[in-house]
Amino acid sequence: EPEVTQTPSHQVTQMGQEVILRCVPISNHLYFYWYRQILGQKVEFLVSFYNNEISEKSEIFDDQFSVERPDGSNFTLKIRSTKLEDSAMYFCASSFRAVVNSPLHFGNGTRLTVT
């Protein structure tokens, strides 16, 4: 069964450094999302992306964050200058359609630790 893949599974970085989290969505999916989950807390929406542009973003997704689909397969989340509070699990998700009955398929996540 096709799946969303995320790399790396775990990233440790120092405060102030830039990180890029990578995702390969399911190949025929058109809608892409990033979510984050701070340890033990709820899963929070960051951004949705369609047709090479951001469709919607949350208040968490400030100027320090950016997303890109640099080629036909990868979907990346960049954090320009990481803060301690960016430590979280980051999930990429994709969906074939943007309709209410279409589930989002999630990758296994990247655990980001900012020291």
Next chain:
Amino acid sequence: AQKITQTQPGMFVQEKEAVTLDCTYDTSDQSYGLFWYKQPSSGEMIFLIYQGSYDEQNATEGRYSLNFQKARKSANLVISASQLGDSAMYFCAMREGQDSGGSNYKLTFGKGTLLTVNP
């Protein structure tokens, strides 16, 4: 107001018994979808089951079923014949229609219920 409310931070069940995980939701949309995801300790998010707002029958998927009560705005997950491997965090989530604004119909999650299955 919270869009998805899961009032049970933790639940315990004996192996082979059934368990119900509660979920209530808040939306003014007529068209919406309700989803349950399982998150084992390894961290991945696994899609379990879906219920559409216009579906008249409760969704079922193997040992998972959804007790959908539209008037009460609840969509409880029922797991029958619990297994040790069912121990995980369970999230209820909603995908709203266009009336809610925004686009691409993002998923909104509840805070989750940690289910522990005892042998």
